[in-house]
Amino acid sequence: MKIGNVDLGEKPVLLAPMEDVTDPSFRFMCKHFGADMMYTEFINADGLIRDAGSSVAKLTIYDYERPIGIQLYGHIIESMVEAARVATEANPDVIDINFGCPVKKIANRGAGSGMMRDVPKMVEMTRRIVEATHLPVTVKTRLGWDDQSKNIVEIAERLQDVGIKAITIHGRTRAQLYTGKADWTLIGEVKSNPRMHIPVIGNGDIDSPIRAKEMFTRYGVDGIMIGRATYGRPWIFAEVKHYLKTGELMKPLSTTEKVEIARLHFEHSLQVKGAKTGMLEMRRHFGSYFKGLPHFKDIRLKLLTTLNPDEVYSLLNLIAERYGDYVVDESINPSPWADKQD
Numbered sequence: 001m002k003i004g005n006v007d008l009g010e011k012p013v014l015l016a017p018m019e020d021v022t023d024p025s026f027r028f029m030c031k032h033f034g035a036d037m038m039y040t041e042f043i044n045a046d047g048l049i050r051d052a053g054s055s056v057a058k059l060t061i062y063d064y065e066r067p068i069g070i071q072l073y074g075h076i077i078e079s080m081v082e083a084a085r086v087a088t089e090a091n092p093d094v095i096d097i098n099f100g101c102p103v104k105k106i107a108n109r110g111a112g113s114g115m116m117r118d119v120p121k122m123v124e125m126t127r128r129i130v131e132a133t134h135l136p137v138t139v140k141t142r143l144g145w146d147d148q149s150k151n152i153v154e155i156a157e158r159l160q161d162v163g164i165k166a167i168t169i170h171g172r173t174r175a176q177l178y179t180g181k182a183d184w185t186l187i188g189e190v191k192s193n194p195r196m197h198i199p200v201i202g203n204g205d206i207d208s209p210i211r212a213k214e215m216f217t218r219y220g221v222d223g224i225m226i227g228r229a230t231y232g233r234p235w236i237f238a239e240v241k242h243y244l245k246t247g248e249l250m251k252p253l254s255t256t257e258k259v260e261i262a263r264l265h266f267e268h269s270l271q272v273k274g275a276k277t278g279m280l281e282m283r284r285h286f287g288s289y290f291k292g293l294p295h296f297k298d299i300r301l302k303l304l305t306t307l308n309p310d311e312v313y314s315l316l317n318l319i320a321e322r323y324g325d326y327v328v329d330e331s332i333n334p335s336p337w338a339d340k341q342d
Contacts, residue, residue, distance in 0.1 A: 001199045003093075003136050003165045004094070004135075004165045006037075006067045008036045008037055008067070008223065011216055011222075011223065011224075011244055012036035012222075012223040012224075013035065013212065013223070013225075013237055013241065014037045014038070014039075014168075014223055014225040014226070015027065015030045015038040015225070015227075016039070016140075016203060016225045016226060016230075017039035017040060017041060017042050017069075017098070017140070018228075018231075019041050020041065021231060022038065022039065023041060023272075023273075023281065024060065024061075024065075024268075025265060025268045026234070026285070027068075028062075028065075028265075029234040029261070030230060030237060031064065032234070033234050033237040034237040034238050034241050036067075036223075037093075039068065039070070039071050039096055040058050040059070040061065040068070040069070040070050040071060040092075042071045042073050042098045043055050043059070043071065043083070044073060045072050045073065045080045046074055048072070048086055049083055058070075059086075059090040060090075061090065061092060067093035067094065068093055069092055069093060069096040070087045070094075070096065071097070071098050072084060072087060072096070073097075073098035073101060073112050075109055075110035075115070077121070077125045077128055080125055080128075080129060081125075081128045081129055081132045084133050085133065087133075088133040088134070092135065093136075094135060094136050094138055094165075095129065095137050095138070096137075096138045096139065096140055096168075097125070097129060097138070097140070099112065099113060099115045099116065099139055099141035099142075100112060100113050100141045100168075102174045102176075102177050102178075107174055113141070113145065113174035116144055116145045116149070116174060119154070122155070122159075123159065123162055126159050126162050127162035130163035136165035136166070137163065137165060138164055138167065138168065139167050140168040140170070141170070142169070142170045142171075143172060143173050143183065143186050145174050145175065146173050147175065149173075150186060152186050152187075153186065153189055156169070156190045156196060157193070157195055160195075160197070160198050164198065165198055165199075167190070167198060167199075167200055168201040168202075168203055168225050169186070169190060169201070169202060170182065171184045171187055171202065172204060178228075182203075182204025182205040184202060184218070187219055187221065188220065191219060191221055191222070199223060200221050200222055201221060201222060202215050202219060202221040202223075203225040206225075206226050206229060207228075207229040208239075209239045209243030209244070209249060210243070212224055212226075212240045212243070212244070213244055224240075226240075231285075232287075232288020232291060233288075235253060235261065238250065252327045252330070254324065254325045254326065255319060255323035255324060255325070255326045256320045256323075256324055258289055259317075259319050259320040262285070262286065262289045262290075263313070263316050265282070265289075266282050266309075266312060266316075270309060276307070279307055279309065279312070282312075283303070286300070287303070287304065290319065291328070292329070292330070293319075293323055293328065299315055299318065299322075
């Protein structure tokens with residue numbers, strides 16, 4: 001599968017952009033386990049052109065992350081075009097437009113999935129962004145605004161016609177948010193549409209290697225994107241790739257192995273964000289890495305409250321000593337981050 005001149009190989013597995021999750025340290029872990037392409041957290045176009053610190057910081061990418069895309073969202077065409085120019089200077093491999101975020105404060109002002117209520121504006125914004133950058137432009141979107149307006153087949157054609165190089169479709173409407181099951185039927189229709197010649201990437205409810213293979217086989221998508229299922233489980237990329245290659249499931253990780261992964265993630269977070277911020281931002285990950293361990297409340301509380309890196313290392317050692325080869329059945333411990341973009 002190619003996005004412009006970016007070759008991702010056969011049946012690539014991509015990391016979805018997720019606010020407050022896909023920061024550089026988490027992306028480092030996902031790349032470590034084989035993510036074929038990743039994206040930054042989504043960036044507010046208005047904040048970026050105002051030079052807001054939090055938005056500009058999200059432009060930071062590292063060579064080991066490549067290929068990587070920068071995702072932008074906004075509802076004003078001129079702001080999005082200017083933000084695309086700014087993002088291009090950061091030298092990502094792809095510029096991605098967020099037409100999928102369902103969060104009320106974003107969608108109700110016409111950004112994210114809110115743009116699906118104004119398809120002509122969506123198409124015009126995309127056309128202008130394609131003209132503003134030499135990089136491949138991609139789009140991430142949903143099936144439609146609600147059950148009465150599932151217009152993704154038409155939208156995909158029109159966005160392709162103005163120059164996007166790939167489209168990622170989340171199998172829910174905006175009205176669904178993250179409830180119910182993702183419906184891949186329309187994703188399959190977009191892929192089988194004889195007018196479509198760009199890659200079609202499917203997204204939504206891919207939480208296991210078996211599910212990943214099913215989506216490739218049943219719907220013929222060029223690639224899949226995994227979001228919430230990566231949270232506390234960045235090794236899912238390795239699991240999926242192993243299953244696609246061999247037809248066999250990887251051996252589940254022991255708690256000791258998860259401790260080593262958490263330790264690597266923590267070290268990289270401190271390196272990238274500094275001690276204070278790195279500590280605070282790792283709190284959301286520690287709980288997920290060790291979700292499902294019995295009698296874990298006391299250690300979990302300490303992990304989520306300490307500001308001492310040395311104490312974190314001691315707690316990780318304690319977890320390894322106490323739980324050792326214990327294996328959590330991850331099939332009954334879904335990610336708690338059900339409200340995050342993917």
